[in-house]
Amino acid sequence: MSERIVVVGAALLDAGRLLAARRSAPPDLAGRWELPGGKVEPGETPERALVRELREELGVETRTLTRVPGEWPLKEPYVLHVWTARLHPASPAPEPLQDHDELRWLAPAELWTVPWLDQDVPAVRAVAALVGHGA
Numbered sequence: 001m002s003e004r005i006v007v008v009g010a011a012l013l014d015a016g017r018l019l020a021a022r023r024s025a026p027p028d029l030a031g032r033w034e035l036p037g038g039k040v041e042p043g044e045t046p047e048r049a050l051v052r053e054l055r056e057e058l059g060v061e062t063r064t065l066t067r068v069p070g071e072w073p074l075k076e077p078y079v080l081h082v083w084t085a086r087l088h089p090a091s092p093a094p095e096p097l098q099d100h101d102e103l104r105w106l107a108p109a110e111l112w113t114v115p116w117l118d119q120d121v122p123a124v125r126a127v128a129a130l131v132g133h134g135a
């Protein structure tokens with residue numbers, strides 16, 4: 001039986017916009033857009049994993065808010081869980097420090113203007129439904 005590994009993704013929200021991140025690696029994912037985040041490590045809560053990953057990848061300080069209902073299969077053995085998050089008021093602005101080569105804050109009307117990873121599309125739809133982002 002294969003173990004599932006949870007990947008946490010952030011629906012990072014600011015002023016009604018959602019942060020999308022373009023992956024720079026690995027080659028089969030590069031150029032497509034995702035919700036920044038990463039694997040939950042053993043013994044770590046998803047919320048802590050998300051704060052850690054966003055600090056490492058984007059250089060930001062964040063607060064995790066609520067789980068977006070649902071889970072989405074990625075390449076085995078990974079499964080994607082998504083949490084809404086916000087920047088701390090004193091956080092630096094996000095920068096693509098690791099894993100990404102471009103970031104974009106998407107207003108509701110812009111949500112589908114980036115080529116999301118195929119496996120992220122249903123997750124982004126669920127985020128849109130939860131936060132009232134035009135889907």
Ligand SMILES: Nc1nc2c([nH]c(=O)n2[C@H]2C[C@H](O)[C@@H](COP(=O)(O)OP(=O)(O)OP(=O)(O)O)O2)c(=O)[nH]1
Nearest residue numbers: 007009034035036037038039074075078117119120
């Ligand atoms: N973070 C993130 N990963 C995703 C998404 N969609 C998707 O298929 N993935 C895949 C890419 C990877 O195969 C896997 C884990 O993501 P990751 O590479 O960001 O995880 P990580 O930072 O913990 O990885 P690592 O470099 O430390 O090994 O999930 C998504 O929306 N966000």
